[in-house]
Amino acid sequence: MFLMDTLIRRCCRGAPEELAAVALAEGTDPAELTRGIAGGRIVIPANPVRNHRLCAIGGGCQVKVNVNIGTSGTRCDPALEEEKAQAALENGADALMDLSTGGDLVAIRKKILAFDTTVGTVPVYEAVRRAGNAGDVDADLLFKVIREHCEQGVDFLTLHCGVNRQALAALRADPRLMGIVSRGGSFHCAMMMQRDEENPLYAEYDYLLEMLAGYDVTISLGDGMRPGCLQDAEKLAKSVEYVTLGTLAKRAHAAGVQRMIEGPGHMPLDQVGYNVRMIKEITDHAPLYLLGPLVTDIAPGYDHVVAAIGGSVACLNGADFLCMVSPSEHLALPDVADIIEGTRIAKIAAHVGDTVRRPGGYRMEREVQMAEARHNLDWDEQFRLALYGDHAKKIHCRDGDMETCSMCGDLCAVKMVNELFGTGEKGKGKKGK
Known part of the structure; x- marks a missing residue:
C-alpha cells in the first residue's frame, strides 16, 4: 500500500486548488473551507480513483x-x-x-x-x-x-x-x-x-x-x-x-x-x-x-x-x-x-x-424573493423560486388560469391589500399557464 497524501494533510499545508469551486458553491472562501477540513469539522469524501462533483459536509456548509x-x-x-x-x-x-x-x-x-x-x-x-x-x-x-x-x-x-x-x-x-x-x-x-x-x-x-x-x-x-x-x-x-x-x-x-x-x-x-x-x-x-x-x-x-x-x-x-x-x-x-x-x-x-x-439564515435572497413574488401575485416567479416548482405549478393550475389561488379567489387578502395600499405589481397575476 502506498502512503496517500490525504486531503487533511494537504489542507494542513494550505488550500488545495480543487477546493476553490467547492468554496464558491458553499458561499465561503477556500481558506475557511481548508481550515474546516484540517480541523475535522468538514469532510469532502472524494476517492482519488474517480472524478465526480465534490460535496462538502460539515460546519458552515x-x-x-x-x-x-x-x-x-x-x-x-x-x-x-x-x-x-x-x-x-x-x-x-x-x-x-x-x-x-x-x-x-x-x-x-x-x-x-x-x-x-x-x-x-x-x-x-x-x-x-x-x-x-x-x-x-x-x-x-x-x-x-x-x-x-x-x-x-x-x-x-x-x-x-x-x-x-x-x-x-x-x-x-x-x-x-x-x-x-x-x-x-x-x-x-x-x-x-x-x-x-x-x-x-x-x-x-x-x-x-x-x-x-x-x-x-x-x-x-x-x-x-x-x-x-x-x-x-x-x-x-x-x-x-x-x-x-x-x-x-x-x-x-x-x-x-x-x-x-x-x-x-x-x-x-x-x-x-x-x-x-x-x-x-x-x-x-x-x-x-x-x-x-x-x-x-x-x-x-x-x-x-x-x-x-x-x-x-x-x-x-x-x-x-x-x-x-x-x-x-x-x-x-x-x-x-x-x-x-x-x-x-x-x-x-x-x-x-x-x-x-x-x-x-431565513433572510437569504431566495426566501426574500419568494415573499416578494407572493406579494406581487407573480406565479411564474414563485414557481421559479420554489424548491420543486413543477409540483407547485401543477397544483396551482389544476383549477385553470387564475390571478389568485382558487382557495381565496376574489376574497384574496393579498390582492385586496395591494389594491388598498397601491402596492404590488399589476399585470403579473395572469401567469402560470
Whole structure:
C-alpha cells in the first residue's frame, strides 16, 4: 500500500486548488473551507480513483442529503436501482449509498459509481453475503472487502467500529424492546458472539485507518446501537457507543483520515437537540450524518415526513448530513416514486436547517424573493423560486388560469391589500399557464 497524501494533510499545508469551486458553491472562501477540513469539522469524501462533483459536509456548509438505493435478496433489479439513483440526483440528492445485498454486488456498485456524485457503501453487507452468514465473517474477509470497495472508487464507507464488546455488554445490562435494528450492528454482534472475539474493526482500528488513508477514503462511523423505537431512546447502549465513537473519531483525524459520525435513530422530539449536541461535543464537532431522527413510531407510510421533522430539529442543533427516508421505510424496498418523494422531503428539511444555520439564515435572497413574488401575485416567479416548482405549478393550475389561488379567489387578502395600499405589481397575476 502506498502512503496517500490525504486531503487533511494537504489542507494542513494550505488550500488545495480543487477546493476553490467547492468554496464558491458553499458561499465561503477556500481558506475557511481548508481550515474546516484540517480541523475535522468538514469532510469532502472524494476517492482519488474517480472524478465526480465534490460535496462538502460539515460546519458552515449547506446541509447535504444522501439517498440510499440498492437491491435486496427479495427484489434484485439493477436497472431499477440505476433509475432510482438518477431520480434521486435529479431531485436534489448530494450523495448516494449503494446498500445492495442481492445480485452481482461488484457489478451493481460499478454502475452506481458511474454517476457524477459522491458514493458510499456498507462493506459488511457484502462480507456477510460472501461468507453465507454473519457468524462466519472473519477479519481477513472483512478487510478484503473493505479494500476492494476502496479500490473500486467508493468515497465513504459506513463501518460499525463502535459496536464492540463494551457496547454489547451495555445492551445486555439494559435490554431494549427492539434490540438492534441496524443491520451492520446486528452483523457485528453476531460475529462477536458466535466467534467469541472482539469486533475486528475495533480491535484492528489502526490497521483500518492505515488502509483508508492509503486510498484517502472517508470513514463514516456507523451507529450500530442506534435505538429502533422511542421506547429505547434512553437505553444505555447508544450512549456507550457515542463515547467510543468520540475516541475513534479523534484517532481517525490524527491519522489523516476524514471521518463522519452516524446517529442517533428513533427518539422523542425533545431529545433530538440534546443528543445531537452531545455527539458533536464528544466527537470534536465531526460532521454528523443522520437518518431521521424518527420522532414517532406510529406513522408507517409517512416516515419520510417524520424523519424530516426530526431532521430539521437536528440541523438546528448542528447536524450536517441527512439520509433520505422514503415513504416505504419499515415497509418495503423503495420504488422510483418513493425515492422522488423521499428525496424532495429530505431536501426541504435540509433547507429548513440552512435557514437557521447559514449566514443570513431565513433572510437569504431566495426566501426574500419568494415573499416578494407572493406579494406581487407573480406565479411564474414563485414557481421559479420554489424548491420543486413543477409540483407547485401543477397544483396551482389544476383549477385553470387564475390571478389568485382558487382557495381565496376574489376574497384574496393579498390582492385586496395591494389594491388598498397601491402596492404590488399589476399585470403579473395572469401567469402560470
